[in-house]
Amino acid sequence: MTSPGSVSETDRRALLRAYRENGDVAARDRLIESFIPVVRSIAYRYAGRGEQLDDLEQVASVGLIKAIERFDLDRDVELMTYVFPTVVGELKRHFRDRGWSVTVPRRLKELHYRLSRLIEELTATLGRSPTIAELAHEAGVEEEEVVEALEVGRAYASRSLTRALDSDEGGGAELIDLIDDEERGYEAAENRELLASGLKALDDRERRIVQLRFVEGLTQSQIAVEIGISQMHVSRLIRRALQTLSEEIEEA
Amino acid sequence: MSISLPVEGFVNVARLVTAGFGSQLEFGFEAIDDLQLAIELALRSVPARDGSATIALSSDESGLTVIVTGSEGAPLDRRFPDSEDGLDLLSCLGRLVDRVDFVDDAAPAVVLRKNRQAAGVVPGG
Numbered sequence: 001m002t003s004p005g006s007v008s009e010t011d012r013r014a015l016l017r018a019y020r021e022n023g024d025v026a027a028r029d030r031l032i033e034s035f036i037p038v039v040r041s042i043a044y045r046y047a048g049r050g051e052q053l054d055d056l057e058q059v060a061s062v063g064l065i066k067a068i069e070r071f072d073l074d075r076d077v078e079l080m081t082y083v084f085p086t087v088v089g090e091l092k093r094h095f096r097d098r099g100w101s102v103t104v105p106r107r108l109k110e111l112h113y114r115l116s117r118l119i120e121e122l123t124a125t126l127g128r129s130p131t132i133a134e135l136a137h138e139a140g141v142e143e144e145e146v147v148e149a150l151e152v153g154r155a156y157a158s159r160s161l162t163r164a165l166d167s168d169e170g171g172g173a174e175l176i177d178l179i180d181d182e183e184r185g186y187e188a189a190e191n192r193e194l195l196a197s198g199l200k201a202l203d204d205r206e207r208r209i210v211q212l213r214f215v216e217g218l219t220q221s222q223i224a225v226e227i228g229i230s231q232m233h234v235s236r237l238i239r240r241a242l243q244t245l246s247e248e249i250e251e252a
Numbered sequence: 253m254s255i256s257l258p259v260e261g262f263v264n265v266a267r268l269v270t271a272g273f274g275s276q277l278e279f280g281f282e283a284i285d286d287l288q289l290a291i292e293l294a295l296r297s298v299p300a301r302d303g304s305a306t307i308a309l310s311s312d313e314s315g316l317t318v319i320v321t322g323s324e325g326a327p328l329d330r331r332f333p334d335s336e337d338g339l340d341l342l343s344c345l346g347r348l349v350d351r352v353d354f355v356d357d358a359a360p361a362v363v364l365r366k367n368r369q370a371a372g373v374v375p376g377g
Contacts, residue, residue: 119281129280132271147271150281151264214347220282235285242289242344246296 007034012079016071031068032061035083039064042084046091052116052230056091058205063090111149114139116232123221123231153232198248206241213238254308259300266291266307270318273309277316277368287366290348291318294362297341298322315350315367324359 007015012034018027043056067086071079118138122130136143199207205227212218212226220238224231253273257265267288274284291307298305301323308319345352351365 129282131278131280132275132284133278135281143275144272147268147275150271151268214344217347220285231282239289239292242293246293 007031009078009080013073016068016079017073019068020073028068032064035064036061038080038083039087042087042091046095051094052233055229055233056094058229059091059094060087063087066090108145108149108152111139111141111145112153115146115149116153116230119231120224129221153236198245201244201248202241206237206244209234209237210241210245253310254306256304256306258304259295260303263292263295266295269307269309273311273316274366277311279316279366279368283366286348287316287318287364290345290352290364291320293341293345293348294318294320294364298360298362314369315365318364318366319361320364321359321361 007030012031015024015027015031015034018024019031039060040057043053043060046056047053063086064083067079067083070086071082115135118135119130122134122138126134130138132143132146136146139146141149199210202210209223209227212223213220218226220231220234223234227234229237253269255265255269270288270291271284274287279287295305295307298320299322304323306319306321308321310317342352342354345362345364349364350367351363353363353365355361355363
């Protein structure tokens with residue numbers, strides 16, 4: 001990986017120009033890598049507010065990609081001075097969008113965060129998903145409180161952070177491509193359109209997770225490892241993705 | 253046990269009941285979460301003319317059965333388009349529970365079955 005100090009502003013502009021003018025994706029990737037330490041540093045500042053650091057780093061990375069896509073090379077402004085507020089803005093939007101959508105007692109919020117960590121730890125220790133009783137024992141609370149605290153986790157706002165982000169990762173295409181076009185009638189084509197329309201409303205990560213869970217049949221724990229986020233976060237994203245799909249298809 | 257509840261705005265009640273029931277059966281967290289999501293999908297798919305649906309939960313030695321029943325006189329809404337290998341409702345539910353049956357009776361229902369063995373129940377627990 002490129003160290004942040006080894007890439008000057010001139011180099012960064014050259015990389016961005018190569019990407020913009022020649023479609024040099026490798027140049028874009030080098031540019032992104034050069035900012036990773038900065039992105040991590042910014043994400044770290046927002047840690048300790050109830051979100052896991054790896055999740056925050058992913059959000060910050062989305063901000064970085066947006067900044068790189070939107071930066072105007074003709075302006076006499078350093079790329080860094082544009083990246084920094086864009087990443088911070090993305091993180092702030094994350095907290096605003098993910099804020100608790102209903103009033104939840106502080107005690108339950110704190111228990112929810114503790115349980116999120118405990119689920120990861122116990123899954124690793126036990127080699128299976130922990131039971132409610134095990135979580136309650138480990139957290140030193142009653143089982144009813146665990147059930148209640150897990151439920152308040154659903155009180156997170158469900159708006160997608162990156163729905164408007166147009167990436168060329170192609171996760172949706174993979175999913176759609178699983179549907180064989182051959183020897184299908186009009187109805188199937190219509191269904192395909194409906195599904196494609198619904199999938200377009202998901203961001204790349206949601207599409208990937210839906211594919212892993214419902215097409216490839218991975219469990220939440222396996223997806224958590226694959227994507228690099230917490231199991232609790234996978235659960236939230238699956239629920240949100242299916243809600244979005246359902247709404248989009250209904251509207252269509 | 254059985255509860256009738258409005259489909260809109262009361263899904264969290266269904267989740268709480270399911271979590272409580274699953275906890276009594278010593279299901280793992282992930283199995284409970286999958287079951288909750290399956291019930292949410294089923295609730296969106298059964299017709300709810302009067303705005304309500306019924307969830308019946310019963311258990312035996314081998315697992316938990318949940319029957320989500322809607323109003324009479326309307327067909328089951330499969331919600332996700334049918335496709336041979338895509339994201340139709342049956343495929344989605346099939347990933348979340350061990351068995352799915354659609355009942356297209358006068359009052360359409362979705363029957364979900366989660367086995368104890370597949371639900372991460374601690375042996376001897």
